[in-house]
Amino acid sequence: MNAAKTGEGKVTNILVSGIGGQGVMTAAEVLSQTALSQGYDVKKTEVAGMAQRGGVVTSHVRFGRRVLSPAIPHGEADILVGFEPAEALRWCGQLRPGGVAMVNRLRQEPPVVTLGLFPYPDDPVGEMRARGIEVHAFDAGAIARELGNLKLVNTVMLGAIADYLPFPAEILKEAILARFRDSKPALVAVNEQAFEAGRAAQAAV
Amino acid sequence: MSAVNPLPQPERHFMSGNEAVARGAWEAGCRVAAAYPGTPSTEILEFVATYQDLYAEWSVNEKVALEVAIGASLAGSRALCAMKHVGLNVASDALMTQTLIGVGGGLVVAVADDVGLSSSQNEQDSRHWGRFAHLPVLEPADAQEAYEMTREAFALSEQFDTPVILRLTTRICHVKAVVVPGEREERPATGFRKNPARLVMTPMNAGYRIPLMLEREERLRAFSEITDLNRIEDGKDPRVGFVTSGPTYLHVLESFPNAPLVKLGLGYPPPMELIRALAARVEHLVVVEEVEPLLELEIRAAGIPVHGKDLLPRMGELAPHVLRPAIRAFLGEPAAPEPAPKRLLEFTTPVQVFPRPPTMCVACPHLGIYYCLSKIKNTQIAGDIGCYTLGAGHPWNAMDTCISMGASMGVALGLDKGRSEADKDKRVIAVIGDSTFLHMGMQGLLDIVYNRGNVTILLLDNSAVGMTGGQEHPGTGKDIRGLEAPKVDFRKLVEALGVKPERVHEVNPYELPILFKALRQEVKVNDTSVIITNQPCVLTDRYGHKPPYAVDEEKCTGCSNCLAVGCPAIAVTRRETVVKPNGSEKELTFVAIDSAACTGCDLCPGTCGPEAILPLAEFSRAGARL
Numbered sequence: 094m095n096a097a098k099t100g101e102g103k104v105t106n107i108l109v110s111g112i113g114g115q116g117v118m119t120a121a122e123v124l125s126q127t128a129l130s131q132g133y134d135v136k137k138t139e140v141a142g143m144a145q146r147g148g149v150v151t152s153h154v155r156f157g158r159r160v161l162s163p164a165i166p167h168g169e170a171d172i173l174v175g176f177e178p179a180e181a182l183r184w185c186g187q188l189r190p191g192g193v194a195m196v197n198r199l200r201q202e203p204p205v206v207t208l209g210l211f212p213y214p215d216d217p218v219g220e221m222r223a224r225g226i227e228v229h230a231f232d233a234g235a236i237a238r239e240l241g242n243l244k245l246v247n248t249v250m251l252g253a254i255a256d257y258l259p260f261p262a263e264i265l266k267e268a269i270l271a272r273f274r275d276s277k278p279a280l281v282a283v284n285e286q287a288f289e290a291g292r293a294a295q296a297a298v
Numbered sequence: 299m300s301a302v303n304p305l306p307q308p309e310r311h312f313m314s315g316n317e318a319v320a321r322g323a324w325e326a327g328c329r330v331a332a333a334y335p336g337t338p339s340t341e342i343l344e345f346v347a348t349y350q351d352l353y354a355e356w357s358v359n360e361k362v363a364l365e366v367a368i369g370a371s372l373a374g375s376r377a378l379c380a381m382k383h384v385g386l387n388v389a390s391d392a393l394m395t396q397t398l399i400g401v402g403g404g405l406v407v408a409v410a411d412d413v414g415l416s417s418s419q420n421e422q423d424s425r426h427w428g429r430f431a432h433l434p435v436l437e438p439a440d441a442q443e444a445y446e447m448t449r450e451a452f453a454l455s456e457q458f459d460t461p462v463i464l465r466l467t468t469r470i471c472h473v474k475a476v477v478v479p480g481e482r483e484e485r486p487a488t489g490f491r492k493n494p495a496r497l498v499m500t501p502m503n504a505g506y507r508i509p510l511m512l513e514r515e516e517r518l519r520a521f522s523e524i525t526d527l528n529r530i531e532d533g534k535d536p537r538v539g540f541v542t543s544g545p546t547y548l549h550v551l552e553s554f555p556n557a558p559l560v561k562l563g564l565g566y567p568p569p570m571e572l573i574r575a576l577a578a579r580v581e582h583l584v585v586v587e588e589v590e591p592l593l594e595l596e597i598r599a600a601g602i603p604v605h606g607k608d609l610l611p612r613m614g615e616l617a618p619h620v621l622r623p624a625i626r627a628f629l630g631e632p633a634a635p636e637p638a639p640k641r642l643l644e645f646t647t648p649v650q651v652f653p654r655p656p657t658m659c660v661a662c663p664h665l666g667i668y669y670c671l672s673k674i675k676n677t678q679i680a681g682d683i684g685c686y687t688l689g690a691g692h693p694w695n696a697m698d699t700c701i702s703m704g705a706s707m708g709v710a711l712g713l714d715k716g717r718s719e720a721d722k723d724k725r726v727i728a729v730i731g732d733s734t735f736l737h738m739g740m741q742g743l744l745d746i747v748y749n750r751g752n753v754t755i756l757l758l759d760n761s762a763v764g765m766t767g768g769q770e771h772p773g774t775g776k777d778i779r780g781l782e783a784p785k786v787d788f789r790k791l792v793e794a795l796g797v798k799p800e801r802v803h804e805v806n807p808y809e810l811p812i813l814f815k816a817l818r819q820e821v822k823v824n825d826t827s828v829i830i831t832n833q834p835c836v837l838t839d840r841y842g843h844k845p846p847y848a849v850d851e852e853k854c855t856g857c858s859n860c861l862a863v864g865c866p867a868i869a870v871t872r873r874e875t876v877v878k879p880n881g882s883e884k885e886l887t888f889v890a891i892d893s894a895a896c897t898g899c900d901l902c903p904g905t906c907g908p909e910a911i912l913p914l915a916e917f918s919r920a921g922a923r924l
Contacts, residue, residue, distance in 0.1 A: 112654065125474065129312050136440070139314060139472040140416070147866055148656035162552035163440070163473040163545075167619040183651040203654045204692060207870040208861065211652035220649070243894065 104157035105259055106165040110184045111176025112201055113150050116247035120174065121152035123251060127268040128156035131260050136163040147203065151184060172254055176246065177201050178230070182217035185226055193227045195253040195295055197246060199234030229253065229295040236290045245287040252291025262292065313477045315470035318441040319408055320345030321477070322448025323378045326404070327485025328352055330370035332363035334737060335766035336382030337417040338471035339410035343380055344769075347778045351482075356770055356778045359703070359737040360385035364392045364407065371405040371461075372497065374488030376452050380408040383422040384702065388738070390427065393461065395499050397431040398507035400459035400514075403488065404452030410466040413588045414615045417765070419683065419700065421613055423590040424465050425543075428566035432515045435463045435566040436527070437544035441475040447563060449480075450527070458514055458521075465565070467588060469545045469615060519567040527563030530576055537629060539580030541573055541593055541604075546586040546616050553618040554625065568593055570600045577602045584609065584625065586616050658688050660867040661841075661899035663760055663833040666807045667729075668694035669863050669905070670814050671756075674821065677725050680710040682739070684731040685764045685835075693864050697729065706730045707742020711751040725821035726752060732759040733771040736786065740795065747796035747826050754820045755828045758807075759788055760835040768838040792828045807831040810904045836897065844898030846914045849890050853910035856886030860902045860911065867895040868902060 111117040133156040175181025175196040237245035255262035333343035357363035360381040370377035412418035428435035438444040535556040543562040585606035594606035681697035690697035710728035763769040775785035820827035834840035
């Protein structure tokens with residue numbers, strides 16, 4: 094279950110990948126703030142500029158006793174959070190052996206694919222598994238839609254990794270809900286549902 | 299629980315390097331800060347502007363920003379200007395002479411190099427300016443150092459009577475890390491002191507100042523040897539000793555924790571004796587610098603055997619995944635620390651997936667413009683820097699050049715004046731955004747008018763510096779803090795530059811027939827024309843969303859005209875090849891609109907012959923299937 098857990102003193106490396114506008118940066122920020130609240134040293138890359146325009150977005154979140162380089166060295170990511178299947182496949186080589194990938198199955202094809210210039214991989218999740226990666230793939234988009242708001246994908250994905258962190262899942266959940274409690278209290282309950290749905294979804298696959 | 303760093307919460311802030319620079323400047327008592335937005339430096343001034351007790355401005359360009367900072371410094375205030383690497387090219391005219399003058403209040407030039415080309419037209423090494431202008435260059439390794447060195451830079455500036463360059467890279471600017479800040483010190487302005495011999499750079503006065511500048515550089519060189527900014531860190535593996543500057547310090551520590559190294563915080567002038575001391579302790583000295591071999595050449599010139607760019611790339615970031623294999627190969631070691639099983643290698647092999655280049659946004663006001671440009675034949679289109687540079691890509695392919703801020707103007711005139719016989723009927727068009735036009739395009743337009751250029755200029759006014767996140771500029775009517783400000787009237791401005799009133803059109807870019815008509819008409823006229831589009835960037839509050847559209851499947855004939863708009867909300871649902879009565883084959887492409895993303899901009903319905911694109915509400919009423 095806790096295959097990706099790292100011991101104290103080690104640096105935990107989480108790579109969040111997706112597309113501009115999907116909430117990759119928000120998810121990385123919540124993770125970082127939560128790790129910060131647990132007393133860790135934390136570094137997080139922020140992508141700006143052209144990546145906002147529907148391009149590839151990744152964020153490296155690293156925390157531990159002391160974090161040096163802000164870039165996760167290749168092949169050392171403990172967890173890959175893929176907001177989109179092809180984006181998960183693109184970055185899966187960054188995982189360490191034994192690392193896990195949480196993948197949202199909701200496909201988002203860019204214009205170069207819809208125009209027929211490039212093919213979309215037939216089975217990105219299958220390709221990742223063929224490489225020997227432990228993949229937990231589920232349709233976070235469908236879960237979010239069922240709960241009434243596609244923006245909840247973010248919370249679903251965070252729920253999915255909550256049991257793979259070196260601190261209890263409840264701490265991450267509380268950090269997410271606290272963000273809404275002050276500004277949008279009406280969204281607290283539905284975010285809690287989304288978080289738990291993500292936790293359950295990854296455990297089921 | 300894992301409370302590994304039990305520092306009290308309030309002392310630990312989580313900041314980007316840009317925010318840390320802003321914090322450092324504010325704490326240092328900086329009173330005036332100016333910048334033009336540019337990735338990755340933009341947020342420095344945005345964060346500075348959140349502090350109320352100093353003056354902050356978006357300047358029209360980096361040269362003006364630096365000149366404002368110079369004036370404030372001469373008035374006795376600590377002053378900061380910030381820019382991206384290419385911005386310092388623009389500002390360098392002022393920089394190269396200000397180095398002769400020195401400073402009043404501390405003067406810091408924060409320049410952010412886009413190492414790795416995340417959003418820039420080139421990759422430059424701004425450390426060159428230190429050597430070129432005989433100025434000290436501070437190079438932080440992370441956000442905490444960015445904060446500390448910004449404070450240090452102001453002090454150094456006043457101590458040595460010199461502007462100071464604070465050299466940042468994308469990995470500093472856009473990485474958030476833990477910063478422990480301090481308190482603001484008040485630094486009242488000390489007043490402007492008239493001194494023409496020092497402040498008026500006539501040839502004679504400049505001649506007196508040059509030896510003083512060179513003497514200052516020698517004092518800085520001596521200081522570089524003794525300052526805490528530069529140091530040797532010991533390590534127990536003496537095979538390779540590293541010389542590091544800026545973010546490469548942490549990449550080296552991560553990659554080779556046991557290697558001795560020199561950490562340079564003051565990278566120019568470099569402390570050659572300190573480097574010599576490290577060289578004496580190790581078998582090989584390797585310089586790890588982003589991106590040019592500046593230190594390497596100086597070290598070699600000082601007679602110290604050194605490696606650098608013979609082992610490491612001359613472009614991009616020198617992160618652990620680049621450093622480790624290069625140094626291991628140099629030492630004759632396998633690529634991984636231990637022999638890796640085959641499966642491990644497979645595991646970490648990069649995967650080839652389709653490219654996902656940035657696209658224009660759903661309903662972007664530039665979409666209709668590029669739709670029209672892509673339909674006009676025999677054009678040569680000089681482009682410029684901004685979101686609209688994406689018009690060079692699919693599906694429009696409607697931009698032929700992009701060089702530097704404002705270059706579309708001069709390049710278009712040059713294409714017109716230098717045209718070959720074969721190109722005599724080509725229509726020369728320039729495309730430039732509102733902020734880019736104000737930054738460096740106005741002078742070019744004046745040159746086109748003055749020299750009777752046959753150029754049609756598209757001035758895309760979307761009331762924002764779009765690419766960097768929608769900042770204000772003199773055409774938006776607001777200042778950096780969102781307060782009301784005088785607003786440029788673009789029609790009056792271009793008329794004042796000499797464009798004839800009948801050659802200026804203001805067009806709503808969502809009204810395709812009108813836009814088309816204006817464009818077709820003006821490219822035929824042998825004169826300078828300006829077509830100004832006037833709808834706001836969709837990512838700003840100025841944009842108003844309207845009810846979305848959807849595609850009626852039964853009416854869609856698969857003609858794919860709407861795909862030529864290039865809106866990301868329109869997607870292909872299926873393709874079909876049909877045989878026409880004359881026997882020829884035709885490819886049909888059927889589409890759907892993502893109604894959740896569509897903002898009802900009304901652009902694509904105008905491209906749909908069979909009128910299959912209808913308001914989503916009509917489908918709901920009819921209960922029709924989408």
